[in-house]
Amino acid sequence: MDLFDFISPLDYRYYGRDAKAFELLKPFLSENARIKYLARIEAVLARVLAKKGLCSKQIAEEIEKASLLVTAEEVYAEEDKIKHDIRALANCIRAKVSENAKPFVHFSATSYDIVDTANALRFKEATEKTVLPALLELEKTLMAIALREKETLQIGRTHGQHAEPITFGFAIASYVSRLGGRIKAIENAKNNLCGKFSGAVGAYNASSLFFENPVEFEKEIMLELGLKPSVSSTQIVEAEPMTDLMHALVSCFGVLANFSDDMRNLQRSEIAEIGEEFGAKQVGSSTMPQKRNPINFENVKSFWKQFMPRMNTVYLDQISEHQRDLTNSASQRFLPEIIAALVLSAKRLEKVSAKMSIDKQNMLENFEKSKGLLIAEPLYILLAFHGHPDAHEEVRKLALKALAEKKPLQEIIKKEEALKPFLKKFSEKQLEIIENPEKYTGFAAKKTGQIIEHWKKELQLN
Amino acid sequence: MDLFDFISPLDYRYYGRDAKAFELLKPFLSENARIKYLARIEAVLARVLAKKGLCSKQIAEEIEKASLLVTAEEVYAEEDKIKHDIRALANCIRAKVSENAKPFVHFSATSYDIVDTANALRFKEATEKTVLPALLELEKTLMAIALREKETLQIGRTHGQHAEPITFGFAIASYVSRLGGRIKAIENAKNNLCGKFSGAVGAYNASSLFFENPVEFEKEIMLELGLKPSVSSTQIVEAEPMTDLMHALVSCFGVLANFSDDMRNLQRSEIAEIGEEFGAKQVGSSTMPQKRNPINFENVKSFWKQFMPRMNTVYLDQISEHQRDLTNSASQRFLPEIIAALVLSAKRLEKVSAKMSIDKQNMLENFEKSKGLLIAEPLYILLAFHGHPDAHEEVRKLALKALAEKKPLQEIIKKEEALKPFLKKFSEKQLEIIENPEKYTGFAAKKTGQIIEHWKKELQLN
Amino acid sequence: MDLFDFISPLDYRYYGRDAKAFELLKPFLSENARIKYLARIEAVLARVLAKKGLCSKQIAEEIEKASLLVTAEEVYAEEDKIKHDIRALANCIRAKVSENAKPFVHFSATSYDIVDTANALRFKEATEKTVLPALLELEKTLMAIALREKETLQIGRTHGQHAEPITFGFAIASYVSRLGGRIKAIENAKNNLCGKFSGAVGAYNASSLFFENPVEFEKEIMLELGLKPSVSSTQIVEAEPMTDLMHALVSCFGVLANFSDDMRNLQRSEIAEIGEEFGAKQVGSSTMPQKRNPINFENVKSFWKQFMPRMNTVYLDQISEHQRDLTNSASQRFLPEIIAALVLSAKRLEKVSAKMSIDKQNMLENFEKSKGLLIAEPLYILLAFHGHPDAHEEVRKLALKALAEKKPLQEIIKKEEALKPFLKKFSEKQLEIIENPEKYTGFAAKKTGQIIEHWKKELQLN
Amino acid sequence: MDLFDFISPLDYRYYGRDAKAFELLKPFLSENARIKYLARIEAVLARVLAKKGLCSKQIAEEIEKASLLVTAEEVYAEEDKIKHDIRALANCIRAKVSENAKPFVHFSATSYDIVDTANALRFKEATEKTVLPALLELEKTLMAIALREKETLQIGRTHGQHAEPITFGFAIASYVSRLGGRIKAIENAKNNLCGKFSGAVGAYNASSLFFENPVEFEKEIMLELGLKPSVSSTQIVEAEPMTDLMHALVSCFGVLANFSDDMRNLQRSEIAEIGEEFGAKQVGSSTMPQKRNPINFENVKSFWKQFMPRMNTVYLDQISEHQRDLTNSASQRFLPEIIAALVLSAKRLEKVSAKMSIDKQNMLENFEKSKGLLIAEPLYILLAFHGHPDAHEEVRKLALKALAEKKPLQEIIKKEEALKPFLKKFSEKQLEIIENPEKYTGFAAKKTGQIIEHWKKELQLN
Numbered sequence A, B, C, D: 001m002d003l004f005d006f007i008s009p010l011d012y013r014y015y016g017r018d019a020k021a022f023e024l025l026k027p028f029l030s031e032n033a034r035i036k037y038l039a040r041i042e043a044v045l046a047r048v049l050a051k052k053g054l055c056s057k058q059i060a061e062e063i064e065k066a067s068l069l070v071t072a073e074e075v076y077a078e079e080d081k082i083k084h085d086i087r088a089l090a091n092c093i094r095a096k097v098s099e100n101a102k103p104f105v106h107f108s109a110t111s112y113d114i115v116d117t118a119n120a121l122r123f124k125e126a127t128e129k130t131v132l133p134a135l136l137e138l139e140k141t142l143m144a145i146a147l148r149e150k151e152t153l154q155i156g157r158t159h160g161q162h163a164e165p166i167t168f169g170f171a172i173a174s175y176v177s178r179l180g181g182r183i184k185a186i187e188n189a190k191n192n193l194c195g196k197f198s199g200a201v202g203a204y205n206a207s208s209l210f211f212e213n214p215v216e217f218e219k220e221i222m223l224e225l226g227l228k229p230s231v232s233s234t235q236i237v238e239a240e241p242m243t244d245l246m247h248a249l250v251s252c253f254g255v256l257a258n259f260s261d262d263m264r265n266l267q268r269s270e271i272a273e274i275g276e277e278f279g280a281k282q283v284g285s286s287t288m289p290q291k292r293n294p295i296n297f298e299n300v301k302s303f304w305k306q307f308m309p310r311m312n313t314v315y316l317d318q319i320s321e322h323q324r325d326l327t328n329s330a331s332q333r334f335l336p337e338i339i340a341a342l343v344l345s346a347k348r349l350e351k352v353s354a355k356m357s358i359d360k361q362n363m364l365e366n367f368e369k370s371k372g373l374l375i376a377e378p379l380y381i382l383l384a385f386h387g388h389p390d391a392h393e394e395v396r397k398l399a400l401k402a403l404a405e406k407k408p409l410q411e412i413i414k415k416e417e418a419l420k421p422f423l424k425k426f427s428e429k430q431l432e433i434i435e436n437p438e439k440y441t442g443f444a445a446k447k448t449g450q451i452i453e454h455w456k457k458e459l460q461l462n
Helices: A009-015 A019-029 A031-051 A057-069 A072-082 A085-094 A111-148 A168-191 A214-225 A240-266 A295-307 A310-316 A335-354 A360-370 A376-385 A391-405 A409-414 A417-425 A428-435 A444-458 B009-015 B019-029 B031-051 B057-069 B072-082 B085-094 B111-148 B168-191 B214-225 B240-266 B295-307 B310-316 B335-354 B360-370 B376-385 B391-405 B409-414 B417-425 B428-435 B444-458 C009-015 C019-029 C031-051 C057-069 C072-082 C085-094 C111-148 C168-191 C214-225 C240-266 C295-307 C310-316 C335-354 C360-370 C376-385 C391-405 C409-414 C417-425 C428-435 C444-458 D009-015 D019-029 D031-051 D057-069 D072-082 D085-094 D111-148 D168-191 D214-225 D240-266 D295-307 D310-316 D335-354 D360-370 D376-385 D391-405 D409-414 D417-424 D428-435 D444-458
Strands: A153-158 A161-167 B153-158 B161-167 C153-158 C161-167 D153-158 D161-167
Touching (some): A009 A335, A019 A111, A031 A085, A031 A111, A031 D009, A111 A214, A111 A240, A111 A335, A153 A168, A161 A360, A161 A444, A168 A240, A240 A310, A240 B168, A376 A409, A376 A428, B019 B335, B031 B072, B057 B085, B072 B085, B085 B111, B111 B214, B111 B240, B111 B444, B153 B360, B161 B168, B168 B444, B240 B335, B310 C295, B376 B409, B376 B428, C009 C335, C019 C031, C019 C335, C031 C085, C111 C168, C111 C214, C153 C360, C161 C168, C161 C360, C161 C444, C168 C240, C168 C444, C240 C295, C240 D240, C295 C335, C310 D310, C391 C409, D009 D335, D072 D085, D085 D111, D111 D214, D111 D335, D111 D444, D153 D168, D168 D444, D295 D335, D391 D409
Antiparallel strands (some): D153 D161
């Protein structure tokens, strides 16, 4: 099988050729992994059957052992014959056990008792072992940048326009916070994933043949797996817990995309406040040898564009007719791709952020350009505070004047007789800010510290 | 203004002409409501300024009183002049207070301190006063049906095919459960909505001019409003709490859509197990006088198709450049429509469900059609249990035979010599089910009761 | 009815308060318009019935006259009674004609013969009278800017990085071209909208009672209306022609959004190459009196975020069970909103573009910043042309050196002995470009002229 | 590389294991194919350079030959070193040619001259060689069914309710027509795909160094490839032609999904009018041996749910900043998956449709159930025609009576004195339909023939 004969760029480009990503994700997201999880559920079923006295402990052990040996390859070969994937799996296990054990393979289960329970477990563990670590790594890197740069003066921008000063660390802290919130949301969502063991139409028809309380039987299987049982189920578990997990992942992706957009823009030739590290042999453009492009941030934004819309599929898959139709089957097989894309993006961002160069000089120069106007805000508020009845309108006009005369507002106001009585009332500290707008960063540095503290505690990162 | 000159069907058809819906939703979702909420934040700001000693209590009262009087009409008229909506609001309040009070209107605030805080409050209260009551009403109606019909035999369907028997009440209970889950999700999400008072770029630049701890000042305002402050903010609050609320609403809509689809299908001419109530004068078709169409269920599905994709907009709005751009402004103005649509749909479903006719006779007749085959499942499981080494395959072949000979499987198996040794081992209860598949409803009735109990407790409906 | 009691921002804010937009769009997109179009189809039906001899000419005239008088208000009042909108319309017409004429109102028609045909006509005319004129107006404005600025030097940007020089007119011309392409696509799509007159299930059951060739009868009705008949229909016309129109509109919206994004970015404080005109009394920020925000471009982007995802609804509405279900009914009522949003956005862009200020000085200054590096491309290509075996790699290294030494590349290369043999071969014109990169604008100005010519011809704008 | 180590179900399940699909799609959709197409453009560039006299014919031949030899594997290995994919490709070609030829590899081109042109060609040929043949095969199969069953009585259904009779062939013909329309749309769209050769910012900066008319040079390259040149381009071709192709594909997918839904529903246990063929060894359910599920139709619907929402990505990718950003790069790499999914679905539908069993007996029985009521439509129309002033309302009431008394409407009307004067006027043919509603199929059979004729001609299938 030649890797480059494949169609999915995830496979041939982003995952298949990245040895670390491959090792990390394969145990959860590959088809081999899926089959392993399915077999694991069959094994646990046998174990609980034995516990409940339906079969002997020996039989259960036989089945457990056989389940561990099953491979995707043989299951697919069997499916080719009988056209049913879970019956194929059962057949493969059956082929590895004694005649006595055979009847207890998949005993009383319907396919989706296995499939949905396996998926809940698989997505829970994939989240724990791949998504959360990658996000926490990124979170820690961003925290470090935020703390390191919490005093680094930067002009704050709204509408792409210079607004009021902040610090670069403070700007990063807002991503620490948003990412922290998503990490919590993902944790909650993965903990709510549910399995089921209620049979073909959810009414425990088959298990009721053997158990007084089939709901208890279901609960025991879930207990073994560390999963919640679905409060109610049909042939399938309720769609909403998986929908919530996908929402948590996709909305987390949105935060990464926003961060990427910001960094891309800060890398614009005219702004040049940050830079992606560039390899010595790296080529920026096939034709423009001088180019240094924000390709990693662009890549993450592009991934988001590919994967965000897949939430529509997830919402469509909430709908399944009566005790279920199968129209969510093929579509759900693509869900692991969302996880892979998010993990790859988080890792990429972590790597590029950790090595990101920060150009404090350019930050200062950009700030200087607007220095003369941005005191308009504190000026109008202080004038108002000191009794000016129409401070906003007054300052708005003076700002226009400053613009027209290309002079700093500080200079303009000194000549305004009408302002003098108010300016006199300004405290020393207040006057200092008007004269030195670089001091008008408010609570930026302190708030940065508070935000980091908050999330260190919430995420238990101390 | 002629209602029918409008473009939005929500306005001219679904909300504008339904007096009850109009009265219910107007205080939260109309533009008048939006302006009232904005003014309410300005009022609370003044109150807290006074508390903190920035202005006198008298001034605060003046501003509070003025805020209550502001109307959308005058704010819009002012906006037409100055092209800025929140400054227009501030001007309208300023025009109603004394010279002394004027400076303290909107004091130290940036527009989005007001806008985002007002929206958080508005959406929280809209959820509490319109969404949750409508959903709980529907939930209670479904609970009643589930309990009433928990013993009503119905054939369970997977892939649109007869599978195993359930009860109609059990089928409804699965919607009780999914809807219950969404109600909890919506409650959580609305409680997480956040306000902010951190100024133009989120760094408390302006409020730092007056307060040692501007974060405390922000907290006090939120306390007055019963809102959480955003852990971190830029010009705007973090996008994710609103994103989560919208997800909760849209995924709840998905449950309503699934329920509607099921009911539509049960109303098919060939199935005819349930029916929408039909008015004596109601016309089903402009040309087919005999028609009785599931128009209410169709309407809810159609609304879902219109509103579900709007989650894409919500995800797109997570991205705002730097300390914010304005590209989420117009798009967010449409968010109240999602709430309106969900409330209207829940109310419609409640109404139609409460009066829905249930045709037990047809349910029974439909069940009877498959009676002869659906024992294949218990038969194969019991055969396996009693030692048959290849029960599934054996029964699969017998089922094919039964189909070919058009005889019930019960009859077929009696002639199979090979099965006799196994059938002998069947207990009386087990044989009874093979003979009377209508008894093969498993735990359906009991589970129905458990599900209702669970959600009554969770939703405190006792 | 108070305008501000409504929920849809389209109604209360963007359309309802803009007298010109209101007058323009009302005749096509309002509910009154919808009813008028429905009645118009009923009128034409009567006319063709008379032509075919089914009823007298007098009866047809009576019905036509009555149809013109019907108002939305009375139709809705009747619908409230009988719960069927099209039968309500028929009743309203019937109430206005003689007993003899009554039977021929809506004769042999099913509701969707009327509804779908009316919608096809309405959307066709709305496109012709509102969408295309607005887009062509914008197209002409962009053409004028492109031609005016076709020699205005601007740095071309890829990845937000300075790349090679272009002219501002050339940059605008690319939008002229893309918009031109969408105008053609919209024209094609609206011409393909189809009506139908094939009855309740599309098989001409009813009309076959009276006509040897009911397909001919359908064709005559469409001929009267200037519409194509659907090649095949069920109760409804084939979904795809409307889907195509919506795609054409939404993909046109994408071009407007891209243009808006570009203009927003060119307005960044650090770039400042263009500016939205700003009213003398206009307020940029409620708290920062100095701000000048790109609010119009932001608004268009925001509208696009709201309306682009509605294509999902359109795609969902392609699916209708059997001879149709009604789940596309409510959702399709929202389609006029897409048209309204596009027209409002095109008009807004036209207005802001026509008055947009262009700062050639800043364009030049921005270009100057990269002047020293951007000759890397022509240099490497010319070196290659003159026989250098590894020119790209060579120039890449020199560019890094120039960056490190903060010297222009022109200066660096003069000291490179190894390059001398190749540089000697450069023609005078080639050397001139290396020395004066502002001349390296390639075919920008000429291509601008060609693009404008092409689209003037295609769109018949001469 | 183990197939089952992959993540994308497209790769490991639907394409990678289906030898025919693999052979069909690999030459267009695999990464190997992508690299081959890129190299092909480099080859044609050299050829045209020679034609224009920039290099010798011998050099061009050298480069062409080398281009044919390049493999994905070596390009990726080189990219690993230099981090730029197209420069890597150029290096791989360069490594295979003489020193003299080296400078003319990729000469004057920018990466996206190659990438976008290669994609246009690749998607054009993939459409011609894989999409259109698969769709036409399906179209022919549906045509054959439509013609074969054009007289097969079936009840038409609207809202899932029995409406008026049609024929099964007629129902299929509506899919023939809609699919025919999409085939035409896809043909048009693929013919409009454009290439470009306008350099790094679209202004022909580099090619202008060598050509008086670089637009001509671009045109010649496209001519060699059988592609249109983009009317205007930046670094990339205009986004809209590819957007249009994707819309055509996705909207075609919608037709397949609708067809699948219909067939699924006709397979419901209670309807049972059609059936998927079932293998002798095929297992329907892991636990219910009797099940026969519409798994192929479900699969196609499920694929549509996964791929339809990807149009959002396509619309998002219309937006690229200034002369381009790279945020469409990764996302566009996924476009071939849409083609693969559509081809696989069309082939699956063709296969299952060709062998679909049609149960005319059940169709008749279903029809019989409503026979007694469905004459309501012709009855009311004929009564109206014969002068009854309020026929619809009259018949509506009689239909309710028939329902209540469980008698056929035919019987009810005979007892209505008031109707007698009108019924007397009925012609023999008209009375025959009232008595024999199975004859009330209108123009169904004839129209079926007309539709097939129309599309045979349009698609040149004769």
